[in-house]
Amino acid sequence: MAKLHSKKLFIKALNKKFGKDFDLAGQKVEYKRLGPEQSARKREFMEYAKKLEGKRGMTGYNPYVHAGGIPLGQRQLVPYKLSTTEYVVEGDDLHFVNNPAMQQMWDDIRRTIIVGLDMAHEVLEKRLGKEVTPETINNYLEILNHAMPGAAVVQEHMVETHPGLVDDCNVRVFTGDDNLADEIDDQYLIDINTLFPADQAETIKAAMGKTTWQAIHIPTVVVRSCDGGTTSRWSAMQLGMTFIDAYNMAAGEAAVADLAFAAKHAAVIQMSDMLPARRARGPNNPGGLSFGFMSDMVQTSRIKPQDPAYVSLNVVAAGSMLYDQIWLGSYMSGGVGFTQYATAAYTNDVLDDFSYYGVDYAVDKFGGFAKAKPTLEVAKELATEVTLYGLEQYEAFPTLFEDHFGGSQRAAVLAAASGITSAIATGNSQAGLAAWYLSMLVHKEAHGRLGFFGYDLQDQCGPTNVFSYQSDEGSPLEIRGANYPNYAMNVGHQGEYAGITSAAHAGRMDAFAINPLIKVCFANPYLVFDWGDIRKCFGQGGSREFRAAGERALVMPAL
Amino acid sequence: MAYTPQYYPGSTSVGINRRKHMSGNLEKLRDIPEADIVAIMGHRAPGADYPSTHPPLKEMGEPDCPIRQMVEPTPGAAAGDRVRYNQFADSVYFAPAIPYWRSYWAAINCRGCDPGTLSGRQIIEARERDLEAYTKKQMDSEMTDVALCSMRGCTVHGHSLRLEENGLQFDMLARTELGADGNVHYVKDQVGIPLDKKINVGKPMSEAEAKKRTTIFRFDGVPLSGTVGARKPDEALEATHHMWTLRSMWGFRPE
Numbered sequence: 001m002a003k004l005h006s007k008k009l010f011i012k013a014l015n016k017k018f019g020k021d022f023d024l025a026g027q028k029v030e031y032k033r034l035g036p037e038q039s040a041r042k043r044e045f046m047e048y049a050k051k052l053e054g055k056r057g058m059t060g061y062n063p064y065v066h067a068g069g070i071p072l073g074q075r076q077l078v079p080y081k082l083s084t085t086e087y088v089v090e091g092d093d094l095h096f097v098n099n100p101a102m103q104q105m106w107d108d109i110r111r112t113i114i115v116g117l118d119m120a121h122e123v124l125e126k127r128l129g130k131e132v133t134p135e136t137i138n139n140y141l142e143i144l145n146h147a148m149p150g151a152a153v154v155q156e157h158m159v160e161t162h163p164g165l166v167d168d169c170n171v172r173v174f175t176g177d178d179n180l181a182d183e184i185d186d187q188y189l190i191d192i193n194t195l196f197p198a199d200q201a202e203t204i205k206a207a208m209g210k211t212t213w214q215a216i217h218i219p220t221v222v223v224r225s226c227d228g229g230t231t232s233r234w235s236a237m238q239l240g241m242t243f244i245d246a247y248n249m250a251a252g253e254a255a256v257a258d259l260a261f262a263a264k265h266a267a268v269i270q271m272s273d274m275l276p277a278r279r280a281r282g283p284n285n286p287g288g289l290s291f292g293f294m295s296d297m298v299q300t301s302r303i304k305p306q307d308p309a310y311v312s313l314n315v316v317a318a319g320s321m322l323y324d325q326i327w328l329g330s331y332m333s334g335g336v337g338f339t340q341y342a343t344a345a346y347t348n349d350v351l352d353d354f355s356y357y358g359v360d361y362a363v364d365k366f367g368g369f370a371k372a373k374p375t376l377e378v379a380k381e382l383a384t385e386v387t388l389y390g391l392e393q394y395e396a397f398p399t400l401f402e403d404h405f406g407g408s409q410r411a412a413v414l415a416a417a418s419g420i421t422s423a424i425a426t427g428n429s430q431a432g433l434a435a436w437y438l439s440m441l442v443h444k445e446a447h448g449r450l451g452f453f454g455y456d457l458q459d460q461c462g463p464t465n466v467f468s469y470q471s472d473e474g475s476p477l478e479i480r481g482a483n484y485p486n487y488a489m490n491v492g493h494q495g496e497y498a499g500i501t502s503a504a505h506a507g508r509m510d511a512f513a514i515n516p517l518i519k520v521c522f523a524n525p526y527l528v529f530d531w532g533d534i535r536k537c538f539g540q541g542g543s544r545e546f547r548a549a550g551e552r553a554l555v556m557p558a559l
Numbered sequence: 560m561a562y563t564p565q566y567y568p569g570s571t572s573v574g575i576n577r578r579k580h581m582s583g584n585l586e587k588l589r590d591i592p593e594a595d596i597v598a599i600m601g602h603r604a605p606g607a608d609y610p611s612t613h614p615p616l617k618e619m620g621e622p623d624c625p626i627r628q629m630v631e632p633t634p635g636a637a638a639g640d641r642v643r644y645n646q647f648a649d650s651v652y653f654a655p656a657i658p659y660w661r662s663y664w665a666a667i668n669c670r671g672c673d674p675g676t677l678s679g680r681q682i683i684e685a686r687e688r689d690l691e692a693y694t695k696k697q698m699d700s701e702m703t704d705v706a707l708c709s710m711r712g713c714t715v716h717g718h719s720l721r722l723e724e725n726g727l728q729f730d731m732l733a734r735t736e737l738g739a740d741g742n743v744h745y746v747k748d749q750v751g752i753p754l755d756k757k758i759n760v761g762k763p764m765s766e767a768e769a770k771k772r773t774t775i776f777r778f779d780g781v782p783l784s785g786t787v788g789a790r791k792p793d794e795a796l797e798a799t800h801h802m803w804t805l806r807s808m809w810g811f812r813p814e
Contacts, residue, residue, distance in 0.1 A: 407678020448657025
């Protein structure tokens with residue numbers, strides 16, 4: 001039998017939540033029923049609502065109107081510790097409306113577009129006989145970083161955007177050609193060689209070849225007024241104008257159409273695919289974002305590659321927030337409940353504890369990361385052990401059970417730990433997915449409950465699609481996404497699937513999961529959100545330490 | 560040869576209890592008056608007529624239909640009753656019932672019902688008079704411990720929370736209370752509307768009794784597979800593995 005490592009990482013968080021000397025293992029407690037007054041944040045809400053009285057001309061926030069006047073707070077309203085950080089925030093602070101870092105994470109995705117430069121350079125060189133050199137590229141990038149935020153080039157008497165409102169906009173290039181990279185002005189370069197560990201840098205450059213790409217991040221305020229589908233249009237217009245200016249072209253000569261086609265279609269990588277009519281969204285909206293792309297956006301894999309569980313857990317955090325809280329929780333559903341599901345996966349070190357338990361077990365048994373064969377037998381052993389371990393922790397620590405008070409929360413966390421373990425152990429995302437589904441079945445069998453039935457349904461039929469490669473249901477997990485047929489409406493799954501995807505590659509020490517261009521694009525150190533430490537950034541947002549982009553205060557009267 | 564359903568594997572008390580729930584072969588522990596159950600359900604006043612959504616089927620001139628000839632309507636359907644619900648929250652601290660097994664019980668043993676399974680609650684919808692009969696069976700039988708199970712139409716939060724000091728499952732709306740006489744009383748109906756009178760539903764089970772009758776696998780009761788470092792798979796776990804393997808292989812279909 002493999003060694004067993006039970007670190008009980010969640011104890012510290014439970015002590016912070018329930019009180020330092022609290023009996024975490026007691027099965028009975030006196031419920032003091034202190035109401036919303038026990039929470040600093042609820043008090044703030046009530047006080048602010050009073051300030052709004054009269055101003056709004058109608059009633060508003062009042063926690064005493066529901067449940068016959070019995071408000072929230074009949075149990076202890078406990079805060080949340082962002083896993084592996086020292087940030088402790090109220091649950092309310094983790095709703096994306098109250099958390100500017102969460103908003104910025106999503107904004108950083110939807111305002112991003114990757115556009116190849118090589119096709120445009122070929123048009124300039126071969127069709128127009130123009131010379132393209134590092135000097136002309138640097139000049140182009142200087143003009144582009146003037147134009148992309150919304151400033152005019154070429155045209156006279158043109159309106160422009162206030163630089164203070166769009167200062168987060170930037171365009172940098174990255175390339176697999178070290179000679180070209182050396183010639184690009186540092187301020188315009190995402191330097192693969194310095195940002196990535198040497199082996200990862202070599203892998204990425206080999207995958208890219210000597211191609212050159214623009215990582216374009218249009219202003220946050222633009223996508224907050226429009227949507228992700230805007231990004232390629234905004235970007236392409238400014239790219240076209242910049243080419244005209246930088247290479248002294250006629251505005252409207254036929255070759256401009258080639259540049260525009262490249263910028264809008266042929267050389268473009270959207271962050272996510274557009275959705276079918278029944279969910280009608282353009283590209284660069286969360287529903288079309290694949291788990292592989294999400295894995296590559298998160299940068300923990302280059303910052304802490306030696307700890308694949310940590311890498312995966314950061315992807316889970318990013319995915320849970322985006323897929324559960326914003327996509328399913330707001331685009332597809334509405335309200336506030338989805339936050340509660342999602343937070344379980346990135347707070348209080350619970351998923352961390354379960355995952356490290358599993359990964360340590362697997363490393364002991366199989367001799368390292370990605371050493372086990374991706375078989376059903378391996379997935380079965382690991383999922384069973386991790387799930388039973390996690391269930392035992394819930395049972396042994398009633399405060400932990402109480403913390404993950406919904407079955408969907410527990411199911412997501414147990415299955416995610418099982419999937420992460422199996423994916424890291426085998427280096428195979430499908431083996432991770434198989435473990436996820438077995439965990440769900442074992443959990444349901446143990447407690448006789450899982451999530452809500454719509455949630456459970458996906459998992460009870462899920463094993464059949466793990467190894468299926470039929471066109472409408474089978475795909476490697478890397479290219480499944482939020483709109484995969486069986487995943488399209490169930491909270492508490494998609495972020496974890498992204499984490500499992502990441503785990504397979506983190507276990508193999510891969511430089512990227514599916515797309516090296518996405519990985520490098522989000523290595524840009526000048527993105528507003530910190531893509532290296534997702535949970536810390538959420539904590540900063542919840543603690544009101546995070547300054548998001550896209551604010552309009554500059555052009556409004558002061559409060 | 561007549562088929563005898565096996566229902567569930569395993570020789571532990573949990574396996575046996577799960578089979579009892581599924582088969583409907585449950586021990587009756589108490590006899591709560593029908594009027595009290597109707598009051599707790601809160602859909603109609605005890606003694607009031609059943610509201611209906613359509614005339615009795617016999618008066619409706621039903622079409623000639625082989626399905627109708629084969630399936631005898633339940634009393635509620637025959638009378639045209641509206642569809643109403645009961646919903647129970649069961650504590651993870653050894654409540655006798657668990658949501659899936661409430662659903663299995665209902666689906667196997669109760670005609671014309673629609674069970675819904677969630678983690679913190681389990682709902683059964685049926686024609687009103689049928690539902691009242693099903694509810695009485697649930698509340699009178701070993702499926703219910705009055706401290707650890709309670710009828711909650713909304714605000715069900717409690718199944719995973721620590722128990723109150725007096726052993727009752729937490730309820731934000733405090734629909735039940737433990738009387739000085741040691742009996743549990745409903746003081747509100749299942750959606751939290753105060754009742755005209757307290758309804759005595761009897762004494763809670765002792766902890767040992769609850770553990771004996773529970774259907775939940777727990778490490779500190781009957782574990783599904785031993786404990787950390789000392790695994791010993793129950794037959795239920797082996798059956799689960801078997802199903803998972805077959806489902807995975809069926810999806811792959813290597814032929």
